Amino acid sequence: MSDPQSTENLVLTADLTWEPISDLEVGDEVASFSRFENTEPYQHSKLQTSTVSSVLVQTVEAVRIHTDRGSVVINANQRLFPEYHAHREASRFKTGHGIRFVARPELYVENQAYRFGYVHGVFAGDGCLFTNETTNHGTIRCQDEVIVKTVHSYAPPEYGLKLKKKTSDDLFEVRTTKGAEVDEIRLSYPIDESSVDNPDYCRGWLAGMFDTDGSFDGKTVRFCQKKAEQRGILKETLGVLGYDFAAEPEGIRVRGTGSRLQVLTEIRPQVHRKVRNYLDRSWKGTAKVHRVESLGEREITSLATDPGQTYIVDGFCAHDVRQLMLC
Incomplete structure (x- = not known):
């Protein structure tokens, strides 16, 4: 700050x-x-x-x-x-x-809480967790390479993440290696549930969710998510950071004329093609x-x-x- x-x-x-x-x-x-x-x-x-x-x-x-x-x-x-x-x-x-x-100017340090939040937010948006007798791994597939590279650099070593090139369906992938400690990688909850009270964790989680399942048309910031668990975390993290929001059938919308850029400058998403939709938009x-x-x-x-x-x-x-x- x-x-x-x-x-x-x-x-x-x-x-x-x-x-x-x-x-x-x-x-x-x-x-x-x-x-x-x-x-x-x-x-x-x-x-x-x-x-x-x-x-x-x-x-x-x-x-x-x-x-x-x-x-x-x-x-x-x-x-x-x-x-x-x-x-x-x-x-x-x-x-x-x-x-x-x-928007209000803020300088934030991407600390461990933020990085952990980002990894969990991405897993909540585009992650799959496979745990059974023969398979024990987590996988993220998405169209933006910057997401999987950021997750790979942010995740703790025990996740054993490994990058893959584009898959056959033209997506980038990061997955845990065999035997990695992935039982604690959950799709919507942090490892330490008290983390949701940490503003840095919340910013990271929202950034990861925005990069995977968020949208910005230059007027409205939306998090497109139907699953009840993820919607619950969305509401909680937005509330911790003091954002006004409204629930929609397809997800959560950030409300308020001055909020659309404020939230993006504070959570700092990695997918800049989404962020730059502010161009040529009126502002008053x-x-x-x-x-x-x-x-x-x-x-x-x-x-x-x-x-x-x-x-x-x-x-x-x-x-x-x-x-x-x-x-």
Whole structure:
């Protein structure tokens, strides 16, 4: 999680992960947006991707903008996008103004709980467990190679997982080796049932379930699952993380206008072709300004991007620094 007192900004990448701005390099892809500036009152933005074309580090007058969705430390002259205008310098925002906002920034460590959750979530979605007198193994078959490779790298050694190339039905496969300890690999329950109270485990489980049985059409995040046991775990993990959701005949839908990207940035799925369905979708989330605090001179890192000339910093929609580079 980002430190509210830090001046190290987090930038949303094209694959909906948050990265420290100082870690970005020319050529990296970030999430950005286009503006409909020929229409009033500038209420809509379309999300897109842009490429970092320049990284600018300057010692400048800085401000911290406090809002109901978090805060951002930024160059006082850098432009952010208000609710009802094309752009406004950061220092000119006042209490009650709205700033276009996408999602709360969070930095998470993929710890053992997350990795364990991911393995179980994938098994719950596309796994099969065979246990009888002659066979004792678990198998995952899916169309995305990144899933089986991630499971192979995340699973503990006692699972004895072995990767296979595409099967005859054009699927990738990972399976346990003969004699592996697979009696504890269950399709819907963690080994330690108290793990479902661990937010990191829940994020991993939801990421694995999304990669196998989830969908995102740019508007709605869904987990497509009919089995009662898996639906029960879905509801429990979503509840632990505080997401609003609704049950449907075919699965579970995440509700709330601002939730569709928030959940994806927090659980961090591996199948990016699903995640990138946010492209060319309208977005009109807003954060309300509480106050603007002058910080004096600070070293601030900023970006220039193409073709959008915009990026998302600490969740806020910002113009890039092209105009500052000309000053």
